[in-house]
Amino acid sequence: MNNQKYKRIFISTAGTIAVWEIISRFGIVDDFFISSPGKVWSEGMGLVSSGVLWPHLLISLETLFAGIFLAILVGVSLGILIGSSETVRDYLHPHVSILNSLPKVAVIPLIIIWFGVGLPSKISIVFLMALVPILMNTIDGAKNTDKNLLKMARSFDAGRIFTVWSVTFFSSLPFVFSGLRIASGRAVVGLIIAEIFGYGKGLGYLVSFYGINFQTAKLLFIVIILIFINVFLLKIVKISEKNLITWR
Structure with missing residues (x-):
């Protein structure tokens, strides 16, 4: 098969x-x-052999994984907290709705004003783009935890923290991974936008530079690399889901 x-x-x-x-x-x-595939390959290999590509690729990967890691850490933690507590949900629901409705691209200039054009602003933009789908899906997962499992945990006098970890968290994992699949693509988009906005390093910067200078073959080569990065992220999510959600 x-x-x-x-x-x-x-x-x-x-x-x-x-x-x-x-x-x-x-x-x-x-x-x-x-440009033709042959020319794209030739120009791309020129970027690889000359060493031009590597610093930009490394800084982009560093930014991407840092932003996604922070989004997972904050999104899952906050999502479990909001989804498992009706009181917390009542307090934070308006803020979550605003965050979900926020046009992310529109606030990027504001993030750059706050953090400058360096690495912190890039990571913040990737974090913001990836956070929402992870957060929203985790909230849904926590809210939909099987009530019978929660009652069973309480019947064994399980504490609140233990119940959240052993029942709510693991019940939410399928929803978390659904959010991660969406977040990976949005994170790559956020990375490109952040680097186009004026930071002089990264794959997004090369996209902007080669586009402005009408170097189509090099531009297409960078786009292909970005596609492979996104495919690689989705593969990581798929493998992680398969290994962690063994009961499905």
């Missing part, structure tokens, strides 16, 4: 690249708008 799946993925990818090559080579679309 897996072999068939990978075979289909390979055929689909190879077909897309072939169509792309034909479109470029025969001038159906001008090379100015979309």
